[in-house]
Amino acid sequence: MISKDYKQNKEQVLALYDEYVNTCKASGKKVDDSISEQAKKIRNEIFNLMILGEAKSGKSTFINAYLGKEVVPMDVRQCTSAIIKIRKGDEFKLTAKTAGGGKTTVVGYDKIKAFLKDHAAISDKYRNIPITTINNELLIKYHGKEISNQIMTSFLEEEAKDNIFNMNSDEYNNLIRDYVRENAASWRKIITEMEITYHLPDEMQGITIIDSPGVGAGGNVGKIAEDYIAHANAIIFVKSLNGQALESSSFMNFLRNNCTNRKKESLFLVLTGKSNLQGSEFTSLKEQAIEMYGQDIKEEKIICVDSKMQLFLNKCRELNTEEKIGEFFDALDEAGDDFAPASKCWLKSKGDITKFDDKMEEMSNFRSVQYALERFARVANYIQLIEFLENLEREYTRYKGMFSDALKVAKENIDDPIALEDRITQKKKEIADVYLKISQGIADIYKRYTDNINSEGIIMSEAAVKQDNYEEQLENFRNLPESKINENTFASMKKVTLDAIDDTKDFRRKMADRVIAECNEKLIQYTNDYSKIPTEAYIPNFTETDFDNIDLAAKEKTSGYDLVEKGVTFLKTEEKVPYHHLKKHVGLVADSIHDRLNNDIMPTMIDNVVTYVTNSCDTYKEKLTEHKRELEAEYQKLLEDKNSNEKRRKNVEDLEKKVELVYKGLTQITELKGELTNYVAD
Structure with a gap:
């Protein structure tokens, strides 16, 4: 759970934001909208923790053990394709959403348990088939319509790998067909998402646990879960050590097919069932896990726990007395439900x-999970706090430049109203000149980046380099000898594609940052004179909220990459390719990707990046115009009061107070920023 230290520091940061708001009010300035929005996000911080795992991996047990309460009923069968979101609330309440857009709310443990059993649980008949995938890829996708033989045959061939209980293939396929027939008419009633609120500890405020349906052998999680994965702050993949091989095809395929390089940084592997292993056996399995998965996940993020031990510990903590705990274990023993490691x-x-x-906590090892997540969340959240303080610092620095220069003009000419008027007129002309020059400078910079007519624009040129690198990777796949080609080859091709698409977001932000940096350099060039208004009085302050808004605008104006991300390229080319033509198969996939790259992916990416940069330039110009008006207003006030000696002196006093407030704010921010940097460095 997120550290209380973080919450205390967060409150200090927000207190400095409140002081910034008060400074703005006292100075007659408008609070920056993007900074207000950023403060709101920090105040209502949400940390999304997604839990994934194979069927019967003990996800529900792990979640309940982590939360300290049985929030997810463990004796209810798996909940089909439903995502379950759990967060702190005032009552135990479940809200269920269906594929057809319906919504149901149920309150109270017994009623929730009954609802899950009646409406969301999988019947025993269909326990051994991939319900999540069937619901998502057949029933919901085709809205309950009749599935063609071609689609069904292709689906059955693809899902053969999810026959994890090694059923007879005909029996397995017939069960899938039966399930589709039985549920086609009621596809709208399939529950796709549930939200549970519960009286959780205060430390859970702002944290949302997202329980995903079971991950298939191919690593598939379903479209709905994919959307949540994209926005998860951290992902825990739960795998049982009891009765299963440590090597997990579902986990490895999830890593290859659904987890881009960026998401690997936020991935944790939790191996459950630790207490059932002897010391040497446990050590050996931990070493094997590190050897198998260490290239993809950092060693400190591979954690062995025992969820059942933690559940027993949670229960005993509730009982709290020696007498009640003793009676609890005696009752379990009489009922034949004794859990030997805990009773021992x-x-x-x-x-x-x-x-x-102490001993139970050591054996459950849940402290390690909490520590690892806390460390991960702490760094991410402290970085956010530091970035927010830096935005406040830039606002204060801008005001410092504005007020200090106005104070200098007011003091120099306090006893000479005619000289004061001349100086202010000169300052206003200076502001207009700088604004005119930087406006032209922005236009020139924008043209250099976005000129696609002659393919000389920076965006087009750098996109071409990316395309060449991508083509080289495709050529490497084409040149693979047939002996080196296996099912992982196609997964790797898909993974490379997903990483390339994911890289688009970094590319457009990089371009926008460079454009903004060049605009700032132009401002410095035009204001690099001690006698002029300081550069910081002009420079626009870009926050993450600004970039979020720019991103949203770009999405509205350009298409995305849904077709590629859903794997259409691979489905189209893999269909009916004979096994003995594997090299041809790889060539067809590579050719298909090549065509999509040239005709869809790269043109769409360039359009998206150009739109993103355009919006960034527009935002820069808007902020610059706003700062120009503020500067003009500050000097206009001096001009209006030039004929009153008393008002001139009062203006000087007011400006001195404003400068004092700004320096105070800057000092406090610098001190706290230094403290927070130490937290990140630990």
């Missing part, structure tokens, strides 16, 4: 609750 631990503690608690 209780017997060894000889009624010492503290000793029992």
